[in-house]
Amino acid sequence: MADELVLLDVHVSMFGMRVRIALAEKGIKYEYREENLANKSTLLLETNPVHKKIPVLIHNGKPICESLIIVQYIDEVWKDKSPLLPSDPYQRAQARFWADFVDKKVFDAGRKIWRTKGEELEAAKKELIDALELLEGELGDKPYFNGDTFGFLDLAFITFYSWFHTYETCGNFSIEKHCPKLIKWAKRCMERESVSKSLADPITVYEFVLMLKKKYGH
């Protein structure tokens, strides 16, 4: 019986993009459904009653929620193709640690940048730059966070690259100035088809944020 996969997602979501990249890396076919977060579908509310958020991957009728949990699920089910997590337990723990760091520090700081002004905005900028510098330190001189090959942590973080333009424009600063190695790494990742086809265009992301700012008066 062929696998049936449905992904409930939003084009500009850096979390949804992670799942798209993972599915592309494994060469898995799926049905993509764009959600309108102002008018969530019954399917979304039924498959993710706890958080009511995207992404949700529905595999043969069974839903999996939370982007990093979904990516690990994909890696474990389709384990014979393009492994995403390293095989060594210590390296796996490190990859999970830094992916968790991205979720906690990069996302929160980035969000504050486009939602605040003045002192709050400046504090958020500092928070983001500090987090990005730590990540750049973790990358070191490796081509990828995962080493010589693209892996879990690269996947978890590269999706935020589509949001850099938005952070930079709203915050009036340059990420490349602070973290040139990160930008080099991002461009290297963008050469992969799974990444370039899964990431939203930075202009599209920015226009989406402008729409939200107008709507909610940020």
Add this chain to the structure above:
Amino acid sequence: MAEVKMFGAWGSPFSKRVEMGLKLKGVEYEYIEEDLNNKSSLLLNYNPVHKKVPVLVHNGKPIAESLIILEYIDEAWEGPDILPKDPYERANARFWAKFIDEKCMPPMWKACWSIGEERAKAKEEASEALKFLENEINGQKFFGGDTIGLVDIAANFIGYWFRIAEEIVGLELMTQDKYPNLCKWAEEYCKCSFVKENLPPKDKLADIFKGIIQAQSAPK
């Protein structure tokens, strides 16, 4: 020979999670108690990013964040499974462990130590979150099924710490009539000999909690 060290704090549920994981696998380890008001340079060296406990150090290599450490323990050592083997069930276990950390613990803790409207709001948030757990445990002895698993270990705060704090502050949140399944789970959980060995003494915790109340009501 493998060298395993663990930096923890006796009263921290996160710290106790890791000890539970290590004991479940029968791993011998050296425990180092940290004074959270005066963190050792060793701890800060091993966890420069968050500067927190617990930290597990295996053959000189540190791992931080309790849930990540538990997955590491599960993968690095043989013994009873902490996570299930089936990928869908693993995803489910990770989901609920994360839910406990992000949606249950913060409002539950806040509800204990706030007053007035802040307390009411936190209590409401915690109530909603606990309802999901109540449904999830329905018909099972433990979240992990017949035996303790990742989610049960993650829920140690709910099963023990919170019940003590709740009683002291008179919160009445996780009541028998509203959460019969959770209360039954908590009872089974704390009766479990294995769990009992990994809980801080009730009177010592109670003293800490009473101390928090006193500090709050002290004249400023």
